[in-house]
Amino acid sequence: MPIHNADIAAIFEEIADLLEIDNANPFRIRAYRNAARAMQTLGRDARDLVEQGEDLSELPGIGKELAAKIAEIVHTGHCQALEKLRKQTAPGLPDLLKIPGLGPKRVRALYHDLDIHSAEQLLRAAHDHRLQELPGFGPKTEANILENLQSHVTHEQRLKLAVAAQYADTLVDYLHKMKSVNKIVIAGSYRRCKETVGDLDILVTAKAGGPVMKHLAEYDEIAQVVSKGTTRATVVLRNQLQVDVRVVEPVSFGAALHYFTGSKAHNIAIRRRAQKRGLKINEYGVFKGDKRMAGDTEESVYKAVGLPWIAPELREDRGEIEAAENKRLPKLVELEDIRGDLHAHTRATDGNNTLEEIAKAAQDRGWSYVAITEHSKRLTIAHGLDKKRLLKQIEQIDHLNDKSSGITVLKGIEVDILEDGKLDLPDDVLAKLDLVIGAVHSKFHLSRAKQTERILKAMDHPHFTLLAHPTGRLIQQREPYDVDMGRIIHQASQRGCYLELNCHPERLDLLDTYCQMAKEAGVLVSINSDAHSLADFENLKYGIGQARRGWLEAKDVLNTRTLTQLQRLLKKTM
Numbered sequence: 001m002p003i004h005n006a007d008i009a010a011i012f013e014e015i016a017d018l019l020e021i022d023n024a025n026p027f028r029i030r031a032y033r034n035a036a037r038a039m040q041t042l043g044r045d046a047r048d049l050v051e052q053g054e055d056l057s058e059l060p061g062i063g064k065e066l067a068a069k070i071a072e073i074v075h076t077g078h079c080q081a082l083e084k085l086r087k088q089t090a091p092g093l094p095d096l097l098k099i100p101g102l103g104p105k106r107v108r109a110l111y112h113d114l115d116i117h118s119a120e121q122l123l124r125a126a127h128d129h130r131l132q133e134l135p136g137f138g139p140k141t142e143a144n145i146l147e148n149l150q151s152h153v154t155h156e157q158r159l160k161l162a163v164a165a166q167y168a169d170t171l172v173d174y175l176h177k178m179k180s181v182n183k184i185v186i187a188g189s190y191r192r193c194k195e196t197v198g199d200l201d202i203l204v205t206a207k208a209g210g211p212v213m214k215h216l217a218e219y220d221e222i223a224q225v226v227s228k229g230t231t232r233a234t235v236v237l238r239n240q241l242q243v244d245v246r247v248v249e250p251v252s253f254g255a256a257l258h259y260f261t262g263s264k265a266h267n268i269a270i271r272r273r274a275q276k277r278g279l280k281i282n283e284y285g286v287f288k289g290d291k292r293m294a295g296d297t298e299e300s301v302y303k304a305v306g307l308p309w310i311a312p313e314l315r316e317d318r319g320e321i322e323a324a325e326n327k328r329l330p331k332l333v334e335l336e337d338i339r340g341d342l343h344a345h346t347r348a349t350d351g352n353n354t355l356e357e358i359a360k361a362a363q364d365r366g367w368s369y370v371a372i373t374e375h376s377k378r379l380t381i382a383h384g385l386d387k388k389r390l391l392k393q394i395e396q397i398d399h400l401n402d403k404s405s406g407i408t409v410l411k412g413i414e415v416d417i418l419e420d421g422k423l424d425l426p427d428d429v430l431a432k433l434d435l436v437i438g439a440v441h442s443k444f445h446l447s448r449a450k451q452t453e454r455i456l457k458a459m460d461h462p463h464f465t466l467l468a469h470p471t472g473r474l475i476q477q478r479e480p481y482d483v484d485m486g487r488i489i490h491q492a493s494q495r496g497c498y499l500e501l502n503c504h505p506e507r508l509d510l511l512d513t514y515c516q517m518a519k520e521a522g523v524l525v526s527i528n529s530d531a532h533s534l535a536d537f538e539n540l541k542y543g544i545g546q547a548r549r550g551w552l553e554a555k556d557v558l559n560t561r562t563l564t565q566l567q568r569l570l571k572k573t574m
């Protein structure tokens, strides 16, 4: 049974959560959280490392004990320490943790003070306003929990795109091992690069249907075969991800790909268009009466209804069909357009790598620049920089730039925006930097008016260049903070500063619709990895997907500029 890094990370996170509910030693809890993060950002399969006999305890954040646990999980699929903790924890509590806004500390309080150990009990208590009396809760938290409880039910089964990708990749590799298989494409929301996916829709072309489905059913990550015919099957993987597989004829491949890529709204609009032209369109092809007009490629399907091919990320029936009709489809940004990253952390704060390692990795990617933007002092858990340490880093970067060629390391900071809108470091040191990224890391629950004013005030600061993860949401974990994004985008256009699209798979923040708003207002978006380790640079592809969903072209993106152009744009704001 192949174990993915995400599986190991999930086990370590659960151990940390259960330890925290149990009020265990904070250092132990932190060690598991760090290990979970190390697994997510490893960049290679831990399974391969274990099988090749490599010493995992040499990885950052992994000691001997954790290395042994990783090996145990790879070999057995289980972790005894977790099983033991689960037995010790009141049943129901782990489920409560899955509700956004409820961390282990709150779950512990709910259990100890109100004897709550199920979502139903929690719902009742929130309705009766019994939560707000608990220390650390209050009426706002209670309202948030109530809201999250309701939306929790609707997206609990969806997986984040980057997590689904790990399972999708191995399954596709497995299916490719079959000689009779030709093409394999994952359609659906996955192909449209949605932030989360409900299930995977896989299309296969193959000589004959039978053996493919048999091969699929033998995949050892399957928990359940829901249905299995000769041309279609539905299975559920161990992690509860449902996979629909269809074998299609080459003549129908384009039509099937179009149909199963969706979105449903886009399909319906295209079908209506076909009907107006006296055509019938379905997953087998485009037909006039009984005559097949198109269907082997997606291009042929679009052509039959008088349109150019439309990129999957645009297919939401949000104006893409009109744009195609009027030959105004955007030429969407691609990974290759990116010339550098404007948000990375080093070992000086909570990153894993040295300055030199980051510079080298950026250069190896063919980039011209990379910005180092550590946290500022207020963020103590990340060991944020004060003025003195930042000045020291500025010197180090100058020194590095003096001796290296081919890559420029830009000097930056991810400075906290304080509750009153002030920045967390003095002006004289900010003035020495190439860019100043402002970020909200606290007081997420201010009123809309206050939160908006806070950010607008920060953006007014003479040295402010870029707003980090503008809505603060964590996918399926934390709702965006309540803020008037229209005013923020307007302010950015007036002030000549920029918005970040943070590519961390849990953030993907700027949201797609705000990307569109920024583009319309002429505000450039910077697609940033927020790397804490070298493997995080890989996350740029998810940010690119999100940017494409937001209709962004290379010209709408700040870090597609050459170094000289970028420096000019950054100076304008300082």
Ligand code: DGT
Residues within 6 Å of the ligand: 187, 188, 189, 190, 194, 196, 197, 198, 199, 200, 201, 259, 260, 261, 262, 263, 264, 267, 268
């Ligand atoms: P998901 O799985 O919830 O993340 O989202 P999708 O978009 O992958 O949806 P899914 O898996 O239910 O269906 C895959 C595609 O199949 C969908 O994007 C469009 C197409 N489809 C499904 N049901 C219908 C339908 O009733 N009418 C049309 N025209 N297309 C449909």
Ligand code: CA
Residues within 6 Å of the ligand: 188, 189, 190, 197, 198, 199, 200, 201
């Ligand atoms: Ca799907």
Ligand code: CA
Residues within 6 Å of the ligand: 188, 199, 200, 201, 244
């Ligand atoms: Ca499906």
